[in-house]
Amino acid sequence: MEKVLEIRGAAKRFGGVQALVDANLTLYPREIHALLGENGAGKSTLLKTLAGVHKLDAGSITLFGKEFIANGTRGSLEQGIAVIYQEPNLFPDLTLAENVFIGRQLTHGKTVAWKEMAEQSAALFKRLGVPLDPSRRARGLSIADQQIVEIAKALSLSAKVIVMDEPTAALSANETERLFGVARSLREEGAALVFVSHRLDEVMALCDRVTIMRDGATVATAPIAEVDTDKIVKWMVGRELSDLFPKMKANIGETILKVENISREGQFEDISFEVKAGEIVGIAGLVGSGRSEVIRAIFGIDNYEKGSVTFLGKKMKKNRPNQAMQDGIALVPEDRRQQGLFMPVSITRNTSITLLKGVSKFGLLRKASETGITAEWSKKMQLKFNSLEDSVDRLSGGNQQKVVLAKWLSTKPKLLIIDEPTRGIDVGTKSEVHRFLSQEATKGLGILMISSELPEVLGMSDRVLVMREGRLVAHFNADQANPENVIAAASGASK
Amino acid sequence: MRNLLRIRELPIAVVLVAFFSIAALGNHQLFSFSGLHDLLFGSSIICLLVSAETLIIVMKHIDLSIGSTIGFASYIIGKNASNGHGLLYCLLLGIIFGLAVGAVNGLLVAYFKLPSLVVTLGTLYLVRGLFNQVAGGDFINSDKVPHVLSFMASHTFAKIPYLFIVAFVLALIVGFYMRNFRSGRDLYAIGSNLPAAYLAGIKVEKRTFWAFTAAGGIAGLGGALLIARFGQAQANSGLGIELGVVAACVVGGVAIAGGIGTVFGAIIGALLLQTIVLALGALGVSQFWQGVVNGALLIAAISLDKVLSSRSQRTQIMRVSE
Numbered sequence: 001m002e003k004v005l006e007i008r009g010a011a012k013r014f015g016g017v018q019a020l021v022d023a024n025l026t027l028y029p030r031e032i033h034a035l036l037g038e039n040g041a042g043k044s045t046l047l048k049t050l051a052g053v054h055k056l057d058a059g060s061i062t063l064f065g066k067e068f069i070a071n072g073t074r075g076s077l078e079q080g081i082a083v084i085y086q087e088p089n090l091f092p093d094l095t096l097a098e099n100v101f102i103g104r105q106l107t108h109g110k111t112v113a114w115k116e117m118a119e120q121s122a123a124l125f126k127r128l129g130v131p132l133d134p135s136r137r138a139r140g141l142s143i144a145d146q147q148i149v150e151i152a153k154a155l156s157l158s159a160k161v162i163v164m165d166e167p168t169a170a171l172s173a174n175e176t177e178r179l180f181g182v183a184r185s186l187r188e189e190g191a192a193l194v195f196v197s198h199r200l201d202e203v204m205a206l207c208d209r210v211t212i213m214r215d216g217a218t219v220a221t222a223p224i225a226e227v228d229t230d231k232i233v234k235w236m237v238g239r240e241l242s243d244l245f246p247k248m249k250a251n252i253g254e255t256i257l258k259v260e261n262i263s264r265e266g267q268f269e270d271i272s273f274e275v276k277a278g279e280i281v282g283i284a285g286l287v288g289s290g291r292s293e294v295i296r297a298i299f300g301i302d303n304y305e306k307g308s309v310t311f312l313g314k315k316m317k318k319n320r321p322n323q324a325m326q327d328g329i330a331l332v333p334e335d336r337r338q339q340g341l342f343m344p345v346s347i348t349r350n351t352s353i354t355l356l357k358g359v360s361k362f363g364l365l366r367k368a369s370e371t372g373i374t375a376e377w378s379k380k381m382q383l384k385f386n387s388l389e390d391s392v393d394r395l396s397g398g399n400q401q402k403v404v405l406a407k408w409l410s411t412k413p414k415l416l417i418i419d420e421p422t423r424g425i426d427v428g429t430k431s432e433v434h435r436f437l438s439q440e441a442t443k444g445l446g447i448l449m450i451s452s453e454l455p456e457v458l459g460m461s462d463r464v465l466v467m468r469e470g471r472l473v474a475h476f477n478a479d480q481a482n483p484e485n486v487i488a489a490a491s492g493a494s495k
Numbered sequence: 496m497r498n499l500l501r502i503r504e505l506p507i508a509v510v511l512v513a514f515f516s517i518a519a520l521g522n523h524q525l526f527s528f529s530g531l532h533d534l535l536f537g538s539s540i541i542c543l544l545v546s547a548e549t550l551i552i553v554m555k556h557i558d559l560s561i562g563s564t565i566g567f568a569s570y571i572i573g574k575n576a577s578n579g580h581g582l583l584y585c586l587l588l589g590i591i592f593g594l595a596v597g598a599v600n601g602l603l604v605a606y607f608k609l610p611s612l613v614v615t616l617g618t619l620y621l622v623r624g625l626f627n628q629v630a631g632g633d634f635i636n637s638d639k640v641p642h643v644l645s646f647m648a649s650h651t652f653a654k655i656p657y658l659f660i661v662a663f664v665l666a667l668i669v670g671f672y673m674r675n676f677r678s679g680r681d682l683y684a685i686g687s688n689l690p691a692a693y694l695a696g697i698k699v700e701k702r703t704f705w706a707f708t709a710a711g712g713i714a715g716l717g718g719a720l721l722i723a724r725f726g727q728a729q730a731n732s733g734l735g736i737e738l739g740v741v742a743a744c745v746v747g748g749v750a751i752a753g754g755i756g757t758v759f760g761a762i763i764g765a766l767l768l769q770t771i772v773l774a775l776g777a778l779g780v781s782q783f784w785q786g787v788v789n790g791a792l793l794i795a796a797i798s799l800d801k802v803l804s805s806r807s808q809r810t811q812i813m814r815v816s817e
Contacts, residue, residue, distance in 0.1 A: 074696030089691040091684050093754030102684055103677075103695040111675040 003062075004029050004192040005081075005161050010059035011216075012045055019045040021216040023059070027161060027192040032183055034203040034224070035196045037213035038236055038454055038487075043196055046213070047165055051083035052076035064160070074103070082154030083163040086170060088146040092139035097121040099138050100153045124152040128182050144175035151182060162186060163194040168202060169288045180206050198286045200229045200491045212236055229488070237454070237483035247434075247460055250442040253277030257329075257415055257446060259298060262307030267293040268470040271307070275415060280437070280447040282461030284454065285490050290470040291450045292334060295417050298448075299331045300324045312414065330408035334419035334450070341392050341404060348374040348388045351407050377406035382432060398422075398429025405436065415446045422456060434460060454483055466490050503748045504760035511767045518774030528654050530773070535659040538769035540565070540724055543662035543717045544740040545747070545761035546669040547710035552744050553673070554706060555686040555753025556604060556611035559737045561714040563622035564596045566733030568718025570626065573635035573728040582641045589718040596622055597711015598704070605703035619737070630730040637726035644723035658720050663762070665713065670758040682706055686753025742789065743768055746796045768792070 003026055010023040020042045027033055037043050048054045049061070052072045061068040063079055070076075076083065090099050097117045098105065106113040106120070121134035130148045132141075138149065147167055154162050164183075168176045183193055183206065197203055203210065204224060211221045212235040220235045257275040262268070268290035275281050283291045297304040300321040309316045311327055321331075341350055351374040374388050381402040385395060392403055401421070408416065421437065422430040437460065441447055451457045457464055464481040466474040466489040474489035519530065544561055551558040568589035575585040596618060603614045637645065647657035673679040681702045684692045692699055722728045747764025749756025768789055775785045 072696060073694040089688065089694060091687040091691055091754070093687040093750075094680075094683060098680065103681075103697050105677050105680060107677065112677065112680065 002029065002064075003027065004064065005068075006060075006062045007046070008060050008062075010046065010049065010061070011057050012049065012054060013057055019216055020049075020056070020059075022218065023213060023216065024218040024221075025194075025211050026221070027194065029160075029190050029192055030187050031208045032187055032193045032195055032206055034207040034210040035194055035213065036198075036200075036203065036210060036232060036236060040215075040453060041213040041236075042216040043213055044165070045216075047083055047163055047194075047196065050076060050081050050161070050163055052081075077154075077157050077159065080158070080160040081163065082150070082157065082159035082161070083165065084147060084150045084154070084167060086166045087143060088150045090138040090141070090146055090149060093137060095135050095137055096125075096132055096141075096149055097134035099149055100124065100134075100156055102153075120156065121152060124155050127155070128152060129185070130178065130182070142175070143170045144172075144179065147179065148182070151186075155186075159191070161192050161194070163196075165196045166198065166287075167195070168197060168199065169286070176202070198491050200232060203232075204229065230484075233484050233487050237487065247280075248438045248442050250278040250280075250438075250462075251444075252279050252462065253444060256312055257298070257448070258310040259294075260308050260310070262294070262297060262304045262309065264293065264297055264302065264304045266470075268297075268467075271467075271472050273465055273472065273475070275446045275448050277414070277444045277446050278441050279462045280441050280449060280460050282457035282464045283448070283450045283467060284452075284457045284464055284486050285467035287452060289467040289490070291467050292419055293470075294467070295331065295419060295448065295450065298324075299329060299417060301331075325411065328412075328414035330411060330413035330416050332404050332408055332416065332418040332421070334423065341400060344391050344393060346389045347378070347383075347385060347392055347395070347403055350392050350403055351377060351410065353407065373410055374406070377410055378402075381406055381436060396429070398425040398433070401425055401429070401433060402436075405433070409440065413445070415448065416440070417448045419450045420452060421449060422451075422453070454486060457481075458483065458486070468492055503755065504757060504763055507746065507748055507760060507767065508763050511763055511770065514767065514774070515770050518770065518777070521774075521778060532651065532654065532656060533773060534766060534769055536656040536724075537773065538765045539656060539658035539662050540717065540720055540736065541739050541743050541765040541769070542659060542762050543665060543720055544714065544736065545743050545765055546662075546666050546758050547713035547717075548737075548740045548744050549749050549756060549758045549761050550669065550673070550682060550706045550710050551611070552741075552749045552751060553686045553753060553756055554682050554703060555689070556703070556707075557615065557741065557751075558597075558600060558611065558707065558710050559615040559741075560596060560600060560618035560622060561710065561717075561740065562733045562735060562737035563619050563626065564593050564711055564714035564733075565717040565721050565736065566728075566731070567622055567626040567629075568592050568715040569721040569728040569732050570630050570633075570635065570718075570730075572641075572718050573639060573722045574633075576641045577635060577639035582643055585641065586716070586719055590712050590715040593715020593718070594708055594712040597708040597714070600711065601704035601707030604707060605700040611707075623734070627730045633729065635722070635728040640722055640726055644719060645726065648723040648726065658724055661720060665716075666758045666762055669713075673758065678702060678705075683754055686755075688754075739768070740765075742793050746792060748796075751797065764796075 005025070005027040007023060007025040010020050012020040023042060023046050025035070025046070035043055045054060049056055049070065052070045052075045055070045063081065068079060091102060094102065100121045101117050106116045118134040125132045125134065125148065128148055128151060130145070132145060132148060138146065151162065167179060171179065183195070186193060195203070195207055207224050209221065209223050210227060210232065212219050212232065214236060253276055255274045255276050260272050262271050271294055273281070285291050293302065296302045298309050300316070300319050300323065303318055311329065314327070317323055342353070348370050352370040371388060378385065378388065383402050384399055392400055395403065422433055425433065437447060449460065458481055462478050464476045464486060465472055466486055468490055476485065544565065547561055548558060571592055572585040572589045575588055576582065600615055600618055603609045604611045650657055652660060673682060681697045684695065684697055685699055685702060689699070721733055725732070743765035744756065744761040745751055745764070746767060747756070747760035747762065749761050771788055771792070772785055775788060
C-alpha cells in the first residue's frame with residue numbers, strides 16, 4: 001500500500017539534550033495511528049517537527065513520496081499536515097468561519113466573501129457532525145469545540161495527515177466519544193491520523209496501529225490487534241533506573257502534614273495522604289490529573305470545599321498562603337519563569353525576596369545581609385553565575401531552578417512542596433538538584449514532589465502516590481513501586 | 496434580529512441617542528439643527544483621528560503621537576500656504592510628514608519590538624519639541640488659512656459640516672478596509688492572539704508597520720482639518736488631543752485589549768463624549784465636572800469590556816503536556 005508519510009532516522013538536539021535519536025514513523029491511508037511514550041520520550045519534538053516548528057538535524061521525512069520541507073505551521077498545512085494541539089490556538093475575537101479560513105479568507109476580487117466563508121465552514125462543521133454556528137466568535141468555546149474548528153481548518157486545506165496531541169486530556173467522556181466519531185469518519189474518508197494519548201484504554205479502542213517511543217527513538221511499531229496494554233507499558237518503560245538518583249537514607253520522623261478527604265469541584269476529589277519528616281513523597285500521574293491543583297489547595301492558593309489539612313498538629317486555614325509560609329511550608333511551582341522567579345531581577349534580590357524581613361532593619365533592606373545569605377546559598381547549591389547582581393534570566397534553566405530552591409530553602413521550611421523539580425533541565429544539573437533534595441531530607445525536611453518523569457518519581461520517593469482524573473488511585477512504598485504498576489495506575493490500564 | 500443584537504456598537508449608539516434626547520429636553524437649543532451642527536463640527540477632529548487610532552488599538556497597540564503629529568502638520572500646511580504655495584502642495588507636505596512620523600513609530604514597534612506605548616510617548620514629545628523649535632512664537636492666523644479650508648469650516652452640505660463629512664468619509668474607507676480586506680482582517684487577528692497570528696502565517700511585522708504609517712498619514716491629513724476648524728495654527732495646536740481620541744475609541748467599543756472594535760463605533764464614542772461636553776455646558780455645569788463625567792464614562796466603558804471579555808479560568812490550569 002502507498003505510504004502517506006514516512007519518517008526515517010529522525011534526530012534532533014537542543015543544547016545539551018538529545019530529544020530525538022532515531023525516530024521512525026510510517027503512516028498509511030485510512031489508519032489511526034497511536035504514538036505513545038513517556039514524558040520526555042520525544043513525541044512532542046516529533047510532532048513539532050511535523051508542524052514545521054523544528055528542523056531535524058538528521059533523518060528524512062517523505063510525504064506522498066516527496067520530501068517534506070519544514071517551513072512553519074503554514075508551510076506544513078499547505079503540504080497537507082495539520083497538527084492539532086491539546087489546547088487549540090484560535091482567535092477569540094474572530095468568528096468561527098474566519099478562524100477556519102484565517103490568513104487565506106475567501107474573497108471576491110479584493111474583498112472578503114463573508115457569506116461563502118460562513119457557508120463553507122457550516123458545511124465542514126456539518127460533515128464533522130458538530131453543527132457549530134460559523135458566525136459566532138470563538139471566545140468561550142469549549143476545548144472540544146475548539147478542536148472541531150481546528151479539524152475543520154485541516155479539512156478545508158484537505159490535509160491528508162492529521163496529528164492530534166493528547167486531544168482528550170481536557171475532554172469529558174461524551175466529548176471524547178464525539179471526537180472519536182469524527183476521527184473514525186475522517187479515517188473512512190482516507191486520511192491518516194496520528195493520535196497521541198496517555199490513556200491506553202482509549203488507544204486500544206480507537207487506533208489501528210501503535211508506535212512506541214522511548215528516549216528519542218522508536219522502539220516498536222505494531223498493529224493494535226497484536227498487542228495488549230501490558231506489552232505497551234513494557235515497551236514504554238523498558239529501561240533500568242539509572243544511578244542518576246543518589247537517594248540517601250533518611251530517618252523518617254513524625255507525621256508533619258496530614259491531608260484528609262479534601263475535594264475541589266471539578267478538579268480533585270477525596271484526597272487523603274500524609275508526609276513525614278525526612279520523607280520524600282512523590283505524586284505521579286498524567287498532566288491534567290489534578291496533582292498541581294491539590295498542592296495549590298494545600299498551600300492555600302486555591303480553595304477546597306471539603307476535608308481538612310493539618311500541619312504540625314495545627315489545622316490549616318484555607319486560602320492563606322502567607323500563613324502557610326510562616327508555618328514552615330515552601331512551594332516551588334512548576335513554571336519557574338512565570339511563577340517562581342522575577343526574571344529581570346538580580347540573583348540576590350530573587351533569593352532574598354522570601355526573607356526580606358530577616359534582611360531589613362527599620363524597614364530598609366540591608367544590602368550586605370542580602371548578599372551574604374545569597375552567597376552562602378549559591379555556594380551550597382553550586383550555582384554557576386558571573387555575578388550575583390546578574391538578572392536571573394541570564395542563567396540556564398537548571399541554575400534558575402537552583403535559585404528558586406535557594407529562595408525557598410533559605411526560609412528554613414519544615415515541608416517543601418515541589419512541582420516538577422527538574423523539568424527542562426539538563427542531565428547534570430538534574431542530578432545535582434536530586435542530590436540536594438535528598439540531602440535536605442536527611443536533615444529532616446519533608447518533601448512532597450510532583451513529577452511526570454517516572455524515573456525521577458521512582459528514584460527519589462520513599463512513597464509514591466498516583467493520581468488519575470482528580471482521584472488518588474494508588475499508593476506504593478518505594479520497594480513495591482515499579483514502572484509497570486505506576487504507569488498502569490496513572491493511565492487506567494486494566495491490570 | 497439576532498445579528499443586530501450581536502452588534503457591539505448598538506448599546507453605545509442607544510446611549511448616545513438617549514443622552515442626546517434627555518439633554519435636548521432640558522435644553523431646546525441643543526435639539527435643533529444648530530445643536531446638531533455644534534455636535535458634528537465640534538467632534539470632527541476627533542472623528543477623523545479615531546480612524547487612525549482604531550487601526551492601532553485593534554492590534555493591541557496604542558499611538559499617542561497623533562496629537563503632536565496633527566498639530567505640527569497643521570502648522571506645516573498653514574506656513575506653506577502663507578508662503579504662497581498651493582493647497583494641494585501644502586496638503587501633500589502635511590500627509591508626507593505624518594507618514595514619516597508613523598513610519599518611525601512603525602519601524603520601532605514592528606521591527607525593533609519596542610512597546611508602542613513608550614515609542615509613541617517618545618515621538619509625542621519629540622515631535623512636539625521639534626514643533627516648538629520650528630514654530631517658536633509664530634502664529635498662523637485665519638487670513639493665512641487657505642480659502643478652501645476656511646470655506647469648509649464655515650459651510651455645510653445638507654446641514655452637515657464639511658469637516659465632519661471629510662472625517663466620516665475617511666471612517667467609511669478605513670472601516671471598509673478593516674472589515675473586508677484580508678490585510679485589514681490581519682490587524683484583528685494580530686490583536687486577538689499574537690502567537691496564533693504568527694502560526695497562521697500572517698505577516699505581523701509588515702502589517703504593524705503599515706498600520707502605524709497609515710495612522711501617521713491620517714494625522715497628517717488631519718492637520719488640514721485642524722487649521723480649518725480653529726482658523727489658526729501655533730505651537731500648542733492639537734496639544735493633548737490624543738487622549739480624547741483614545742477615550743472615544745474605548746467608549747465606542749474598541750477594546751484596548753485588542754482584536755475587537757470598529758471605526759464606526761469609535762465615531763459614536765466621539766459623538767457621545769462631545770454630546771456630554773455640550774449638554775453639560777448648556778446646562779451650566781462647570782468644565783471640571785465635565786471632566787469628571789467623561790472620566791467616569793471611560794472607566795465604565797472599560798469595566799464593561801472587562802466583564803465581557805473575562806475568560807474562563809478552568810482552561811488555564813490545563814497545559815499542553817511536555
